[in-house]
Amino acid sequence: MLPITDIAPEDDFQSELPLEPMARQHLLELFDSAWFDPAKIHRNSAQLRNLINEARESIASHLGIASSELEIVGEIGFGFQCALAGLLTESKSKFIYSTVDRQVIHAFARQHQARGGEVLEQSVDSKGIVDFQVDSSREATLSFQAVNRETGVIQNAPKTSDKTAVFADMSSAYPLSNLPDNWDSAIWDPKYFGGPSGIALVGIANSGRWQNPGPIIDKRRVYGSFSKPLLLATAVALENWTKRAREDFVKLTELNSFIRQELASQIKDIKIAGDGDNCDPRFLAFVIPGTHSEEVLRKVEAQGVLIDAGSACGSGPLSPSHVLTAMGYSENGNYRITLKPAHNRQSLKKLVSVLVKGIAAGA
Structure with a gap:
């Protein structure tokens, strides 16, 4: 090769971005120690379980959310799927997004419309700013992009009523905790703070409108596995970044x-x-x-x-x-x-x- x-x-x-130096320095060590099953009762499993809980607490604090609101998934695309699909469970609801949203958001809009839902695509001015028009008298789901990862344009969070469910794309935002006041679900991409690829951070507000879009299995909100070493590396990268x-x-x-x-x-x-x-x-x-x-x-x-x-x-x-x-x-x-x-x-x-x-x- x-x-x-x-x-x-x-x-x-x-x-x-290259992996954050401290995360890179400890990556092999993390893979050596984080392959156990944290659900088991053995000593190594218990130690890993404690490390994972500490990592979740650290990550959540930097994102400005409660640890109970943080979900870890193994891929950024699946993260968008989890975060947004849980707000579009009603096929006849209205979905508001902008022309500068990621293509995955546009794909959600097309699918929602094909299923009989209403969509409203909001345009931007020459500086890339969205003038959000949200009807506070009816229920809707709004996609809000904090920072555009191509142009760097920063959007101001729109004022919405309690009838509007808000998905916040925080994937390339700074500060990471600068969420809209009334957010319902959110997503962050570790690669923008020197974290590893192959993992994504999803926020689901405890008081929000998010509903599990998939089959209900015990109390899980998301499905599938994620790399435990990469989660620990993400916490290290975020802390140092x-x-x-x-x-x-x-x-x-x-x-x-x-x-x-x-x-x-x-x-x-x-x-x-x-x-x-x-x-x-x-x-x-x-x-x-x-x-x-x-x-x-x-x-x-x-x-x-x-x-x-x-x-x-x-x-x-x-x-x-x-x-x-x-x-x-x-x-x-x-x-x-x-x-x-x-x-x-x-x-x-x-x-x-x-x-x-x-x-x-x-x-």
Whole structure:
């Protein structure tokens, strides 16, 4: 098998994050000690059970929810299924979502409509902001996206009545605990705080409207298994990421402003999505008219820099971004970068330089 070519961390602007250092350091140890069945009464099982309970308590506290409201599932897609399907159990109910929601939310809307339900797709303005229109006089389910993982646009939670069930997509949010006041279900993706893939965090409010959409088996709300070592690694990653987050975000905010200025000054006709003052500094999306995304990515990589293009959740890595299209941008020449603590002004200048060279080469 061919080895994966190393790219320096300061030159990697892809959305994927490496595993948080402390979680990575202890990962093998966790796999060595967390393969027991925590439901059994033996000593090793009891020790693992205690570790899992401690991990759940730690994770829940960082998410701003009670440990009794936290569910662990083995895959982010299944997490969306659990969190949202439990609010759409009535086939004739109304489902409200936005054009910039993840594709999985759009799929839920199509399915709900096909089953006889009513859907309302809310548009965004040129800055990516949703003006939620919620009829407080009738029951509905609302999908709320806290932060868009392509553009970084931050949404304000809409005011809703007790007739509205709220699903909160917190997968790429910061702070992680910034939930709408009246949330019913929620989801977080560990990969955005340096946690492992193959696990997802689902919140089900104790006082919420969520109902188990599947068959009732004892008191379980979700089904299937999850990796116990990865759960413990998630708790370690979240604990350590949170300690550094405030300082890191100060740095990333400065870098986001810097790269916006550099891109605008060096690349003709570039369109940068969102207002930097209302965006998560980690995420940046832009359009370069007249360029071919695949060719630009190849030329940029040849110079030792990695970026993303197209949609973050399309059928392919170079599919047009439905988010940028909803904001009024072209379907072509869509690019994304993710800023990380390893980046600095010098690496950002290099990024802009190789982009300029790639465009000049006829990409």
